Amino acid sequence: MVKAKNTSFDIAYRAGVSQSTVSRALRNSPLVNEETRLRVQAIAKELNYKVDKNASSLRTQRSGTIALLLFEDPTNDDSLINPFFMSMLGSITRACGNKGYDLLVSFQQMSHDWHADFEDTRKADGIILLGYGDYTDYEEKLIQLIEQETHFVRWGAEVKDLAVVSVGCDNFQGGYQLTEHVINNNRKNFAFLGGVSSGSPEFLDRYLGHCKALTDHNLVINTQLQFDAISTEESGHNAALNLIKGGEKFDAIMAASDLIAVGAMRALQEHNMRVPEDIAVFGFDDIPVASFTFPTLTTAKQDTMLAGELLVDKLLALVNGEEAKTELMATTLVVRQSCGSGH
Amino acid sequence: MVKAKNTSFDIAYRAGVSQSTVSRALRNSPLVNEETRLRVQAIAKELNYKVDKNASSLRTQRSGTIALLLFEDPTNDDSLINPFFMSMLGSITRACGNKGYDLLVSFQQMSHDWHADFEDTRKADGIILLGYGDYTDYEEKLIQLIEQETHFVRWGAEVKDLAVVSVGCDNFQGGYQLTEHVINNNRKNFAFLGGVSSGSPEFLDRYLGHCKALTDHNLVINTQLQFDAISTEESGHNAALNLIKGGEKFDAIMAASDLIAVGAMRALQEHNMRVPEDIAVFGFDDIPVASFTFPTLTTAKQDTMLAGELLVDKLLALVNGEEAKTELMATTLVVRQSCGSGH
């Protein structure tokens, strides 16, 4: 037989107080006598009583939960999620835990209607948006969320003309710094693998920073050496194959993400081009794989731990009716072996 | 001004019916007239009304939510979660979505008291346990969960003597199949990298399958060539360095996991030992990285999509008071380049 769950009334009965007092005692209300509080808490613990969150959330209209919407383009392998977002998921989960919030996770297809009604159903107090994909589709949904007065924050480049709180990296500066580092390693002919349209604003910013570094050092921007790619290993592999096939001379590849870089290195190695001796390769993100490749990958680290904290902090501020501002984090140059000067 | 949220009473008022009828209509109850139902649903949609889950969960004592406890040993990099479990997380999330359940995710330290009170607080109807670490610590917590009559399932090897529903892979068979494949590629001296104690039952089973394949093919099990490792790249790297330092002759390495294999390949390449020409290397799991390494990694695939579905299905069966049985899935041999016969 399953024993019926204890309620605050059961605790009250055992403690010889009213149910109201139990509720106050368990919430550490200053309105309750110290001794009473301790007695109630002891009994609650003994009976393994836990406050029913559905009831308390219904009463307080607060769920103590945040929803994370991880959206993505369809991939052939359903289980393959961009490792960078996986790191973010990890840090967001931890940041939520530190704040005493639970995290509801939901994967969404970029192309579908988002199941973003967690706040409407009162299951979550606010939403964190995380993902990539064509920005054009994305913007419409943001507008919808704003109209519904949903509390939300997002990871990514700043959104202009919309009252949206974003946390992102300074992609321009990151692209600049990486490129400058490799220029200082005496590379002159840079290829760039990654989409550079407004549909992928992060990649575009990285590219613009890259180009600025080139011109600041009196190097030529050769658009023949730019090939589109999305952030997958396969796409990076394809782009690098096209680059090689193109026949233009190059001695360095900036990949718009680490995953692209990994694919590019595979293509180079298949063509017996040595990294870094013949070609320097560098990426962006510093995903875990970046330190496992051979050679290990020079990249710009995005601080996912900090990002997770910022996203959660800002969302909770919004939930509490406070102000929150978009924030751009600096990236950190991580020098490894793939550009020839690493350890 | 924030507009007050609509309730079922508002919908009832607009539709000219009682609130009970609204509730029935929105739940597609057969008790409600077709025409009435459509009218109510139209109005609800128009007003963007969503049923308050806190209220309905309180009433029905069902949350429509599953909690996933992902526990792990502390790692130096907090954001680095075992990619295999990340794949599992992905498939579990999808499986939950397909069943109309939400997923609450929580990371736990193996060593800490688990925050496993999601069911006690009525935030979740059941719990999925996912993780690795020393099995000895783990068992105590399982017993605690059973005593609390918590609904839960877990990923991993079958647990003896405990009424626990597990979903796992046939690690013995996987180890056997992989080893046999490499034996057929004319390797004779096998090293094994991975812990082989009862604290890591999955690794132990893989090792036992490996050993069985060796003896079945009249090869010697050389315990000098077994080195402990946990499932990280670094640990695999260290174990391989020790193996190389040991000076025993070997021409193949079975790594207890892909992450260990990746670390081992790095160590080999640092010592100018070619994979697969000099040494065949194979892993276990088929994590995404396995197809990106150079050379790509031969391994045994654990079907994470199926695993996620099974875990969710079995948990929901338990939640509904039905029977659920422990299930062992077959692994699939994935032949790539690292053992010399791949494409």
Added chain:
DNA sequence: CTGAAAGCGCTTACAG
């Protein structure tokens, strides 16, 4: 400091 009571927004027996 404590208690009695209202009410959060639903679902579902019960009565018709």
Added chain:
DNA sequence: CTGAAAGCGCTTACAG
């Protein structure tokens, strides 16, 4: 097929 009413288990003004 529909409605009035009870009740899920809390939190918190209100009264003392």
